[in-house]
Amino acid sequence: MNVKLDRRDLMRASLAAAGAGALLTSSPQTLVAAESATAIAPNTKILFQGDSITDAKRDKKNQSANDVRGLGDGYSMLIAGELLRDHAEAKLTIQNRGISGNKVPDLAARWHQDCLDLKPDVLSILVGVNDIWHKLAGRYDGTVADYESGFGELLKQTMAALPKTRIIVCEPFVLRCGAINDTWFPEFDERRAVAKKLADAMKLDFVPFQSMFDEAVKLAPPQYWAADGVHPTLAGHALMAKKWLEVFNQA
Incomplete structure (x- = not known):
C-alpha cells in the first residue's frame, strides 16, 4: 500500500x-x-491589508517590518507577536498596510505599491465594511455586484502576479450595537457572502470572523467585542488573532 x-x-x-x-x-x-x-518556511513575508480594523492606528511613517509601531495595536500586531515568538529562528517579515476608510477601490488604487511590489508569501485581506458604511452615509454608491467584481479582480490580479503567495480572505463583520442598525441588512450579509464565495471559488483560505463574533456575543454583549459595532476592542482583536491563527495553522 x-x-x-x-x-x-x-x-x-x-x-x-x-x-x-x-x-x-x-x-x-x-x-x-x-x-x-x-x-513556516524561513524568511516568510506576511502582509496584512485592509481598512481601519487592520490599520489599528499604525504609524504610517514607520514601515519597518516586525515593529509594533508600524503594525498598529490590533489583531495584526497580536498575530505578529505570536508568530515572532513561536518562530524565532524563521526570520519572519511581518508588515501591515491597512489604511483607515479604505474600500475595495481604494485597495485597488494602491495595490501595486502596497502589495504586489512587497511580494508577500502570505497575504491577509480584510475589506468590505466601508463599502457599505460609506454608501449608507451617502459618500459612495458601490453595489454588492461592484464589491464582488472589484474584490474578485483584485484577487485575480494578485494570483497572476504572485502565483506562489498564500492568500487569506477575512470575512467582513459587524456586531449589532453602536453604528450598526437594521439599515445595514440584508445588504451587509450579501457582501459577507461574496467574500466567502470568492474565497471558495479561487480555493483561498477564509477566516470566518462573523460567525466567530456571533458565538462570542453569547458570552458577552456586542459592545464588549466592538464598542461601535465595527472596530474591535482589545478583546475583539484578540479573538480575531486567535481565529486567524487557527486558519493559518491548518496549512
Missing part, C-alpha cells in the same frame, strides 16, 4: 521515533524550534 505523508504526518513520525524520553528532556526552546522549522 502506498501511503503519502504530509508535513504534519512526517513531523509526528519524527517525534515518535525520537522517543518519549527525548521529548521530556528537551528544552522548550528546542521543541519550539523543531516545530517552527516544519510550520
Whole structure:
C-alpha cells in the first residue's frame, strides 16, 4: 500500500521515533524550534491589508517590518507577536498596510505599491465594511455586484502576479450595537457572502470572523467585542488573532 505523508504526518513520525524520553528532556526552546522549522518556511513575508480594523492606528511613517509601531495595536500586531515568538529562528517579515476608510477601490488604487511590489508569501485581506458604511452615509454608491467584481479582480490580479503567495480572505463583520442598525441588512450579509464565495471559488483560505463574533456575543454583549459595532476592542482583536491563527495553522 502506498501511503503519502504530509508535513504534519512526517513531523509526528519524527517525534515518535525520537522517543518519549527525548521529548521530556528537551528544552522548550528546542521543541519550539523543531516545530517552527516544519510550520513556516524561513524568511516568510506576511502582509496584512485592509481598512481601519487592520490599520489599528499604525504609524504610517514607520514601515519597518516586525515593529509594533508600524503594525498598529490590533489583531495584526497580536498575530505578529505570536508568530515572532513561536518562530524565532524563521526570520519572519511581518508588515501591515491597512489604511483607515479604505474600500475595495481604494485597495485597488494602491495595490501595486502596497502589495504586489512587497511580494508577500502570505497575504491577509480584510475589506468590505466601508463599502457599505460609506454608501449608507451617502459618500459612495458601490453595489454588492461592484464589491464582488472589484474584490474578485483584485484577487485575480494578485494570483497572476504572485502565483506562489498564500492568500487569506477575512470575512467582513459587524456586531449589532453602536453604528450598526437594521439599515445595514440584508445588504451587509450579501457582501459577507461574496467574500466567502470568492474565497471558495479561487480555493483561498477564509477566516470566518462573523460567525466567530456571533458565538462570542453569547458570552458577552456586542459592545464588549466592538464598542461601535465595527472596530474591535482589545478583546475583539484578540479573538480575531486567535481565529486567524487557527486558519493559518491548518496549512
